[in-house]
Amino acid sequence: MESQSQVLERLRTAFESGVTIPEKFRRTQLTNLMTMIKDNEEQIVNALHKDLTKPKFEAILSEVEIVMNELHCALGNLTSWMQPEYVSKNLATKLDECFVRKEPLGVVLIIGPWNYPMQLLIVPLIGAIAANCAVIKPSEVSAATDNLIMELIPKYLSKDCYAVVSGGAKETQALLTNRFDHIFYTSQAVARVVLQAAAVHLTPVTLELGGKCPCLIYGRVNATAAAHRLVWSKFFNAGQSCVAPDYVLCSKATCDALVPALRQVLEDFYGSDIQKSPDMSRIVTPKHWTRLMGLLNRTKGKVVVGGEHDEKDRYIAPTVVVDVAEDDALMEEEIFGPILPILTIESLEESIKLAKRKEKPLAFYVFSDESSVLENSSSGGFCSNDGIVHMTLPGLPFGGVNSGFGHYHGHWGFEAFSHRRAVMLRGWALERLNALRYPPYSDEKLSWLRWTTSPKSCSIM
Amino acid sequence: LSRQAVQRAREAFLSGRTRPLEFRLQQLHALQKMIAEKETEIATALKQDINRSQYDTPLLELIGIENEIKLAVEKLGEWAAPRPAEKNLLTISDEVYIQPEPLGVVLIVGAWNYPWGLTLMPLVGAIAAGNAAVVKPSELSECSSLLLRALLPRYLDKDLYPVVTGSVSETQELLRLRFDHIVFTGSSTVAKLVMEAAARHLTPVTLELGGKSPCYIDKNCNIRVACRRITWGKFINCGQTCIAPDYILCEPCIQGRVVECIRQTLLEFYGADPKCSPDYGRIINQRHFNRIMGLMEGYTPVVGGQSDSSQRYIAPTVLKDVPPHSRLMQEEIFGPVLPIVTVSDMDNAITFINEREKPLALYIFCSDKKAIKKMIAETTSGGVTVNDVMMHYTLNSLPFGGVGQSGMGRYHGKHTFDQLSHHRACMVRSLGMESVNLARYPPQNRQRARRARMALTSPLIDMSKRTLVWAILATIIGLGLLIALLVILLIAAGLNCTCWYWRGFYN
Numbered sequence: 017m018e019s020q021s022q023v024l025e026r027l028r029t030a031f032e033s034g035v036t037i038p039e040k041f042r043r044t045q046l047t048n049l050m051t052m053i054k055d056n057e058e059q060i061v062n063a064l065h066k067d068l069t070k071p072k073f074e075a076i077l078s079e080v081e082i083v084m085n086e087l088h089c090a091l092g093n094l095t096s097w098m099q100p101e102y103v104s105k106n107l108a109t110k111l112d113e114c115f116v117r118k119e120p121l122g123v124v125l126i127i128g129p130w131n132y133p134m135q136l137l138i139v140p141l142i143g144a145i146a147a148n149c150a151v152i153k154p155s156e157v158s159a160a161t162d163n164l165i166m167e168l169i170p171k172y173l174s175k176d177c178y179a180v181v182s183g184g185a186k187e188t189q190a191l192l193t194n195r196f197d198h199i200f201y202t203s204q205a206v207a208r209v210v211l212q213a214a215a216v217h218l219t220p221v222t223l224e225l226g227g228k229c230p231c232l233i234y235g236r237v238n239a240t241a242a243a244h245r246l247v248w249s250k251f252f253n254a255g256q257s258c259v260a261p262d263y264v265l266c267s268k269a270t271c272d273a274l275v276p277a278l279r280q281v282l283e284d285f286y287g288s289d290i291q292k293s294p295d296m297s298r299i300v301t302p303k304h305w306t307r308l309m310g311l312l313n314r315t316k317g318k319v320v321v322g323g324e325h326d327e328k329d330r331y332i333a334p335t336v337v338v339d340v341a342e343d344d345a346l347m348e349e350e351i352f353g354p355i356l357p358i359l360t361i362e363s364l365e366e367s368i369k370l371a372k373r374k375e376k377p378l379a380f381y382v383f384s385d386e387s388s389v390l391e392n393s394s395s396g397g398f399c400s401n402d403g404i405v406h407m408t409l410p411g412l413p414f415g416g417v418n419s420g421f422g423h424y425h426g427h428w429g430f431e432a433f434s435h436r437r438a439v440m441l442r443g444w445a446l447e448r449l450n451a452l453r454y455p456p457y458s459d460e461k462l463s464w465l466r467w468t469t470s471p472k473s474c475s476i477m
Numbered sequence: 478l479s480r481q482a483v484q485r486a487r488e489a490f491l492s493g494r495t496r497p498l499e500f501r502l503q504q505l506h507a508l509q510k511m512i513a514e515k516e517t518e519i520a521t522a523l524k525q526d527i528n529r530s531q532y533d534t535p536l537l538e539l540i541g542i543e544n545e546i547k548l549a550v551e552k553l554g555e556w557a558a559p560r561p562a563e564k565n566l567l568t569i570s571d572e573v574y575i576q577p578e579p580l581g582v583v584l585i586v587g588a589w590n591y592p593w594g595l596t597l598m599p600l601v602g603a604i605a606a607g608n609a610a611v612v613k614p615s616e617l618s619e620c621s622s623l624l625l626r627a628l629l630p631r632y633l634d635k636d637l638y639p640v641v642t643g644s645v646s647e648t649q650e651l652l653r654l655r656f657d658h659i660v661f662t663g664s665s666t667v668a669k670l671v672m673e674a675a676a677r678h679l680t681p682v683t684l685e686l687g688g689k690s691p692c693y694i695d696k697n698c699n700i701r702v703a704c705r706r707i708t709w710g711k712f713i714n715c716g717q718t719c720i721a722p723d724y725i726l727c728e729p730c731i732q733g734r735v736v737e738c739i740r741q742t743l744l745e746f747y748g749a750d751p752k753c754s755p756d757y758g759r760i761i762n763q764r765h766f767n768r769i770m771g772l773m774e775g776y777t778p779v780v781g782g783q784s785d786s787s788q789r790y791i792a793p794t795v796l797k798d799v800p801p802h803s804r805l806m807q808e809e810i811f812g813p814v815l816p817i818v819t820v821s822d823m824d825n826a827i828t829f830i831n832e833r834e835k836p837l838a839l840y841i842f843c844s845d846k847k848a849i850k851k852m853i854a855e856t857t858s859g860g861v862t863v864n865d866v867m868m869h870y871t872l873n874s875l876p877f878g879g880v881g882q883s884g885m886g887r888y889h890g891k892h893t894f895d896q897l898s899h900h901r902a903c904m905v906r907s908l909g910m911e912s913v914n915l916a917r918y919p920p921q922n923r924q925r926a927r928r929a930r931m932a933l934t935s936p937l938i939d940m941s942k943r944t945l946v947w948a949i950l951a952t953i954i955g956l957g958l959l960i961a962l963l964v965i966l967l968i969a970a971g972l973n974c975t976c977w978y979w980r981g982f983y984n
Contacts, residue, residue: 103874211676295919406904411563457532
């Protein structure tokens with residue numbers, strides 16, 4: 017068994033040999049990754065089912081399809097992403113070649129979480145294959161997927177350039193003492209630890225964290241349509257999504273219309289005995305199950321839908337709680353489970369104020385015909401009249417503000433793992449023009465210089 | 478005191494007054510006014526701090542800031558506008574765009590070598606992006622720092638852009654507070670402490686550090702011009718520039734010529750005694766003076782070497798045949814001492830550079846395009862200027878920043894605006910078109926799954942080779958048909974014409 021330092025040594029040697037730079041190599045790796053997912057779709061679905069009792073539909077949609085989309089995007093655009101970008105010049109540099117070169121960073125570390133163990137590990141990897149070598153650290157909590165990734169990656173990707181390291185907290189801490197050229201971390205628990213370890217080596221970091229994503233429902237809203245989308249985005253993966261609507265803010269009238277709609281939609285989706293439905297996930301570990309039940313037990317709100325649970329099955333029914341106050345137990349931390357608190361706030365302005373009192377969330381949801389919410393709020397991303405889908409488009413950057421920093425998806429992923437190197441190729445001629453800047457200095461030289469370097473001077477040409 | 482200033486800045490930011498573009502433009506215009514009106518005072522402060530020559534001030538600091546402000550004022554509307562993004566089938570009728578938004582309260586920690594440029598250029602971007610900013614100038618450039626503290630509140634909003642002065646303990650106290658972004662210019666040692674402090678609040682950072690920027694001179698280039706440009710860049714601000722060419726790499730056969738050319742250029746620039754030239758600077762303080770003198774210990778310079786501790790003056794100095802393991806080659810010199818290290822050829826130079834930490838800038842003097850391309854491709858650095866030094870810094874369309882130990886993040890021009898903004902992904906859907914959505918809801922079956930897969934697929938256009946071939950063929954056939962049609966019409970028209978012609982003829 018290779019030690020961590022041996023793995024890193026091997027990767028660094030491979031990177032320094034320059035093997036990851038040619039476009040052909042990157043394309044081959046991305047194509048192999050695509051083959052890996054296509055050939056092993058069934059195993060992936062099974063592993064996810066073992067870890068999270070993830071229904072096949074959810075697994076395909078959120079772990080296979082989304083990865084395939086990103087791969088198509090990368091393969092289709094890699095050539096243009098790799099091209100240098102030429103920039104506009106001023107008079108002093110008119111005859112020079114000025115461009116930005118995209119270069120790899122080196123050996124990067126990608127740490128994945130347990131809630132979407134394939135997507136949140138492989139999509140950053142796609143960006144990293146922008147000519148870097150990568151160490152991938154899947155979450156040990158989603159053990160079956162962890163093992164599957166450990167088995168598959170070396171079979172399809174270059175063994176010298178990409179390595180999978182498994183293990184728990186101790187192994188991760190040991191891994192973090194090494195020097196990487198970029199660290200990509202998705203999760204919540206140890207973000208500060210990761211960042212502090214990165215500070216020691218001045219390593220840049222991308223942090224994809226979470227938060228309490230508010231969902232505001234105001235104005236004239238079709239309760240059934242809203243309920244469909246709300247239920248889908250909330251209870252997908254049993255609420256264990258970083259962009260799931262965490263809590264709902266609406267007026268009493270809306271709440272009264274919404275709750276029966278939610279109840280009906282839940283029955284339409286999962287049937288009358290939800291525990292038996294093959295389309296509902298489970299909580300990932302007994303520890304998280306206990307945490308969620310703790311929140312449910314401590315809440316001062318009223319459970320109007322659901323509430324059933326089964327410890328052996330790690331099952332919690334989709335639950336809706338009303339009459340929740342701002343200081344309730346359910347409002348303390350990110351719920352990350354199938355419990356939906358509804359806070360009744362009469363006015364939209366008050367709701368926005370409440371949401372703003374909390375940390376900036378990863379996503380902000382509004383079901384309304386009101387347009388003011390976007391300008392008066394801040395969040396990683398924003399979606400109106402639906403949930404989660406904004407992060408399925410590779411054209412939109414996915415990332416947080418306070419709930420992390422940095423972005424990825426599509427070309428943003430490529431950029432996250434690249435260094436943009438400014439290059440200016442000057443000629444030998446025009447030395448007379450250059451002489452304006454040499455000592456001995458004079459007022460006249462200065463005024464000429466001001467003119468030639470001004471951004472507007474090109475308009476004269 | 479700094480806690481209160483930061484608190485006030487946050488409250489001012491939360492009041493929302495930085496949101497309207499008019500406000501930001503007004504602040505930028507005010508900043509421009511400050512620089513225009515107070516140029517003399519700024520030059521005086523710089524002379525006291527670092528013996529900056531009267532011309533160097535506008536040249537090195539003020540022109541850059543002016544250009545940044547002009548660009549920001551002209552382009553702000555464009556930069557702050559929502560940026561549309563590509564959609565897929567599922568989102569075809571939605572509004573999908575990226576909205577740049579302010580981060581909040583940004584901390585800008587400046588450096589002492591260009592106290593105005595390196596503090597105000599990030600500030601321009603921070604204002605343009607709609608942030609509040611706490612400015613912490615370096616205490617080592619004391620006069621500039623105090624002047625900035627006096628001037629900024631007179632021109633800019635007092636609550637949104639406070640200046641906090643002080644030394645190490647004040648900076649440490651400031652770093653304990655929470656910011657939404659920290660822009661730090663300085664050494665990598667302090668940068669690690671800044672990043673560690675930022676880690677506690679999960680604050681993103683932009684670090685503009687330094688390093689040893691190598692300067693390679695190919696034996697087959699115009700050595701005279703090369704040395705003139707290098708001399709300018711090296712000895713400006715008395716070598717105290719993060720992107721100054723730190724050391725020279727060249728083959729032994731041209732080393733003598735390089736030394737001679739530099740000597741000649743120094744005579745042209747500063748005269749026989751640079752100490753008397755008004756255009757030559759001084760070392761910032763005694764500690765750095767001693768540090769640089771210490772680096773030279775044990776080596777005999779071929780040019781310069783004179784010093785005067787009372788004035789903190791070090792003559793422009795060149796050393797040749799410097800061994801790679803010497804102290805001079807271990808740390809960033811940041812002074813008017815230029816070592817020349819000999820290498821056997823360009824490949825050797827590339828190896829030498831790659832063995833060391835990634836530098837902030839790389840300079841290549843060479844006339845062979847292929848060789849230049851090779852050197853750029855086989856090395857890495859924050860930025861590159863070929864056949865000159867430092868110029869990539871002056872073009873604000875190029876992003877300026879380091880990589881590895883020379884820093885992270887980038888700024889200048891639009892890049893500052895982007896760096897200090899949050900790019901918020903926005904999707905505005907409608908509650909209609911629910912039938913399309915039905916495919917994704919449970920209970921699930923194969924049909925629905927297939928439909929959902931199709932709706933989510935992007936890109937919208939199939940980029941595969943087969944489709945491309947089909948598209949090209951279809952276009953060719955279409956064009957062919959069009960041409961055929963045109964020809965037929967022309968013939969018909971022609972026939973018609975000739976018919977009439979003959980008819981006319983016979984009539």
